[in-house]
Amino acid sequence: MKRALLSVSxxxxxxxxAAGLLARGFxxxxxxxTKKVLEAAGLAVTGVDEVTGFPEMLDGRVKTLHPRIHAGILAKRDEPAHMAALAAHEITPIDVICVNLYPFAETIQKPDVTRAEAIEQIxxxxxxxxxxAAKNSDSVWxxxxxxxxxxVLAGLDADDAALRRQxxxxxxxxxxxxxxxxxAYLDPEPFPETFTPTYVKKQSLRYGENSHQNAxxxxxxxxxxxxxxxxTQLHGKELSYNNIKDADAALAMVNEFTAPTVVAVKHMNPCGIGEGETIEAxxxxxxxxxxxxxxxxxxxxNRPVDLATAEKMHALFLELIMAPAFDEDAFAVLAKKKNVRLIQxxxxxxxxxxxLETVSVLGGLLRQESDAAIESAADLTVVTKVQPTPDQIKSLLFAQQVVKHVKSNAIVVAKDGQTLGIGAGQMNRIGSVELALTEAQQKKNFAGAVMASDAFFPMDDCVEYAAKHDIKAIIQPGGSIKDADSIAMADQYGIAMVTTGVRHFRH
Known part of the structure; x- marks a missing residue:
């Protein structure tokens, strides 16, 4: 008779x-x-201790670790010496091993789990x-x-060797x-000598960044x-590769803010961020x-979507909307478009x-702590003769929260909890300044806008350009050997400038 060993969490x-195995003569x-469950179902089952002639011991730590089990699994069926050894020791081959592992990962997620409790789930x-069994997959399932x-049951009927190997x-x-x-649990060092990440496939994607790329x-x-x-996706077609990357960036941004905030992202950069008294505002x-x-x-x-906001969003073509919740009537409005993805x-x-963030490079990967720094008014150093006003400080700090999420070189022009212009990913900083201000100056509420830079100004041309285009206050980390030139330019034009000492490059 063929033999199957079942031991599952x-x-x-x-x-x-198990019934299917019995029906196939196992x-x-x-x-x-596991034995108790099978017996309760009325299925004939033999205990491991009856096979090994040795009782389970050490609170169940030792059950299947025995030659009568492992020899039965590992013996090569086409090797006469192996089969003779089994016969000599009266060991029955084991043809199916059905085991799933103790729930270690689930255990360590429990609040206040002790190390001893975790260890017992190894x-x-x-x-x-x-x-x-996997080593001997030519014969064993x-x-x-x-x-x-x-x-597996179907594969047993067909003797499907390819499935056994899979x-x-x-x-x-x-x-x-x-x-x-x-x-990782036993040694939580963030940068160990050997890094072995674990991921589980959540979704096969139709394609990657472009249609000819698998993902x-x-x-x-x-x-x-x-x-x-x-x-949880509540509505809409399945996510694409680019949706996922953009959505991840948008989540990182909106998670920065405590007041009601909406973030709009295109190509991993914010195209608009607004902060208001309500989510509609x-x-x-x-x-x-x-x-x-x-x-x-x-x-x-970062707030539930209400009906008024949903109606305004519904008027546009949007790829994806994420929120902590959707009011019932708001969801009904947004779901009228069958393709828009709604995710809670x-x-x-x-x-x-x-x-910890991880990105792949050819032949390896990079791993770093995320940029979680958020500056407050206490972190600012005024380096110019003109002092920023309280309203300017508030706008500067808002712009600073945004600029850390913009691809470098990054410049953000903002005012009163709203981005007005964003310059992203330029090869020189003055290019980003020009892009941000070209966009910002078209806004009717531009007067009194401030500017944030993710890194220092290498020379004073950025400050001069900002000054000539009506920027009244600037926040930047400082640290350039030519800081004095930028500060002098700000003083020349009567601009308030503050430094933070913290760079926010994002590549």
Whole structure:
């Protein structure tokens, strides 16, 4: 009789799978809780201790770690010496190993979990049995995922060797990810000598940045709540590669603000950000900041979407709208457009705590702490003769929050909680200044606008250009060997300038 060993933490589909094995002439061998479930379902099952002749011990830490189990898994069926050794020791080959691992990742997510509790959820026998079966996949079925049960039963009927090899690869990927999560928990060093990230495919994408590029979206096993990976899509067609990148950027921006705020993003840069007393007022500011570029944009709000705001958004073509919630009547309005993606995402309770960012480069990757720095009035140093007014300081700090999310070289012109012009990604800083001010000066409320720069001015031409185009206050980190020239230029034109000492490059 063929033999199958079942020992699972996740009991989903277990009895149906076991019944399918019995119907195909398998003897079932099992452990502890799995055995009880099978017996309760009226299925014939043999205990592991009956096979090994040795009781489970050490509070269940030792169950399947025995030659009568592992020899039965690892023996090469086409190697006479192996089969003779099994016969000599009266060991029955094991043809199916169905194991899923202790829920380590779920355990460490629980609040106030102790180290001892986490350690007990490190599976030893499970990975050992699975790896043995995967190594011997020419003969043995290694099953780690309940989602594969139906395919395995069909594969047994067809003796599907290709499926066995596919399942073996899945086992090694699963155990590698499992070990990586344990290693990260035991040694939370952010920059270890060996970095083994773990991701799970969340979605196959139609294509990547362009239609000729293949792509997929992967998520960490337990993504943070303020992330696209943990959001819930309520409406619209599936996300694209570019949607995901833009949405991620928009979330990072909107999460910076505590007042009602709307962020509009195009190509990973903000095209308009508005802050207001209500979310509708914030939308008005974001839209008016750049009514042309917002077309086809990605929108993020840090308040629930109400009907008035939804009606205004509905009048435009927008790719995606994200918010903590949608009022029922607002959702009904927005859902009239079948393609607009509506996603509910909770924002972070601790937006200014750094997290780790990872980007790929050819042959490797870069990893860094996120730029969580947010300047306050206390961080500003006035370096000019003219002092900024309280209203200017407020606008400068708003512009500073925005500029850190704009691709370098970055310049933001703003006033009263609204971006008026944004210069992004230029190869020289004066180019970004010119772009931002060309856009800003078209706004009817431009008078009294301020300017933020993500990095220092290498020379005084940026300050001179800003002064000649009616900028009244500037915020920048300082640190150039020619700071004195920029400060002197500001004094010449009566501009207030403050420095922060903190650069905000974003590449």
């Amino acid at each position: 996740d009991k989903t589909g277990l009895t149906e799978f 003897e079932l061998v099992s452990t502890g809780g 599976d030893i026998g499970g990975p050992s049995a699975l790896r043995a 290694a099953v780690v995922d309940p989602a594969d049960y139906e395919a 399942l073996a690869a899945k086992v090694f990927a699963t155990t590698a990810a499992y070990d990586a999560q344990i290693a 997929a979206f992967y998520a960490v096993p337990n993504p943070p709540k303020a992330s696209l990976a943990s959001g 914030a939308w008005d500011k974001a839209y008016e900041a750049d009514p042309m570029s917002i077309f086809g944009g990605i929108i993020a709000l 995402i909770q924002l972070s309770d601790t937006p200014n705590v750094p997290h």
